[in-house]
Amino acid sequence: MSTYVVTGCAGFIGSNLVDRLLAVGHNVIGIDDFSTGQRRFLESSLKSERFRLVELDLLDIDALQRAIKGGEFVLHLAANADVRFGTLHPRRDLEQNTIATYNVLEAMRANGINQIGFSSTGSVYGEAKVIPTPEDAPFPIQTSLYGASKCAGEGLISAYCEGFGFRACVFRFVSILGERYTHGHVFDFYRSLRANPNELPVLGNGKQRKSYLYVQDCIDAILLAMEKAPEKFNVYNLGVDSYCEVNDSIGWICEALKVSPRLAYSGGDRGWIGDNPFIFLDTARIRALGWTPKLTIKEGVLKTVEFLQANEWVFGARD
The missing domain is CATH 3.40.50.720 (NAD(P)-binding Rossmann-like Domain)
Known part of the structure; x- marks a missing residue:
């Protein structure tokens, strides 16, 4: 080896x-x-x-x-x-x-x-x-x-x-996405909903498309x-051969957490300076080697939520 x-x-x-x-x-x-x-x-x-x-x-x-x-x-x-x-x-x-x-x-x-x-x-x-x-x-x-x-x-x-x-x-x-995830939109949304399940601040308009x-x-x-x-x-x-809107991911996260917050958008088509509102990569080259992803985006988001629910200590570790 x-x-x-x-x-x-x-x-x-x-x-x-x-x-x-x-x-x-x-x-x-x-x-x-x-x-x-x-x-x-x-x-x-x-x-x-x-x-x-x-x-x-x-x-x-x-x-x-x-x-x-x-x-x-x-x-x-x-x-x-x-x-x-x-x-x-x-x-x-x-x-x-x-x-x-x-x-x-x-x-x-x-x-x-x-x-x-x-x-x-x-x-x-x-x-x-x-x-x-x-x-x-x-x-x-x-x-x-x-x-x-x-x-x-x-x-x-x-x-x-x-x-x-x-x-x-x-x-x-x-x-x-997945187990041990401690940085990114699922982490940020989950932490925000822990603090206030009634309102969720969202950068941009929620229509940013990401893979x-x-x-x-x-x-x-x-x-x-x-x-x-x-x-x-x-x-x-x-990457996978699909993408979702930020709003889609918010919906999956809220459904998993059984919350229905009011969404407070900051506005605009991007979240911050340098944020790309549409990321979707062609993965034909890695697939040609015989690779195929096993989980969809939604399944990856839900796996991440499950990890955060079972390991809320990570929020204190990253504060």
């Missing part, structure tokens, strides 16, 4: 990925600075002798080089994912997304590791003119600092593939691509 390095190992996707890798017999070196990751998500993994946790900041390149020694594959998920508030702290995206990715690549090079999977985002397409959006769609003007920082990370990775013989899979996600993907389907795609991707530099959109 192989040894994987997972950055952001205590996060939502990262901790689920660590569990999956251990379950199939791999060794895992997990790296997290716990700025947003949760130690409780690693409770099961920490019981395995095949898991080693290293707490460090990816900006500490010397410590990072030491930490990943012995790894064979790097799955780089650590990032600042706070798209909505990017304009309030622009340097955070630069440091945690772009510079941290450079440090990961240099630490890999120092250790003779040449295979990487990278969590990018569908936000790199900005407000795409082609819907559903394929991987080779023309890149428009970047509309968020998060998307711009991820685009820069992709550029660095492709250059390392060309210059140093790396092999990479870049994953452009839609929003991910979502269940976390275990996401992990299936990542591991399949790392095994079967044919090129030196590979880019895959990850």
Whole structure:
């Protein structure tokens, strides 16, 4: 079996990925600075002798080089994912997304590791003119600092593939849902309804159209691509073949919680600066490898609500 390095190992996707890798017999070196990751998500993994946790900041390149020694594959998920508030702290995206990715690549090079999977985002397409959006769609003007920082990370990775013989899979996600979810619209709506079940503030007009993907389907795609991707530099959109309005998701959440709040819209066709009112990705390329998502968007939303109902401690952990 192989040894994987997972950055952001205590996060939502990262901790689920660590569990999956251990379950199939791999060794895992997990790296997290716990700025947003949760130690409780690693409770099961920490019981395995095949898991080693290293707490460090990816900006500490010397410590990072030491930490990943012995790894064979790097799955780089650590990032600042706070798209909505990017304009309030622009340097955070630069440091945690772009510079941290450079440090990961240099630490890999120092250790003779040449295979990487990278969590990018569908936000790199900005407000795409082609819907559903394929991987080779023309890149428009970047509309968020998060998307711009991820685009820069992709550029660095492709250059390392060309210059140093790396092999990479870049994953452009839609929003991910499911167990251990602690960031995004379902989290925000659930928290708001806990505080006041009679009224729900909604950014924009609720008609924003978005696609979502269940976390275990996401992990299936990542591991399949790392095994079967044919090129030196590979880019895959990850999502389902449908989308929903924010209003649809609100309806499913409220039905699950048995509440009927008054919806208080802020107005406009988007929620914040850089919010794309329509995200729908073409996933033919990853499907060609044999991947098919198992859950619909609605099922993913309901799985997320179930997790939050059973783990309300996460709201205090993220306050």
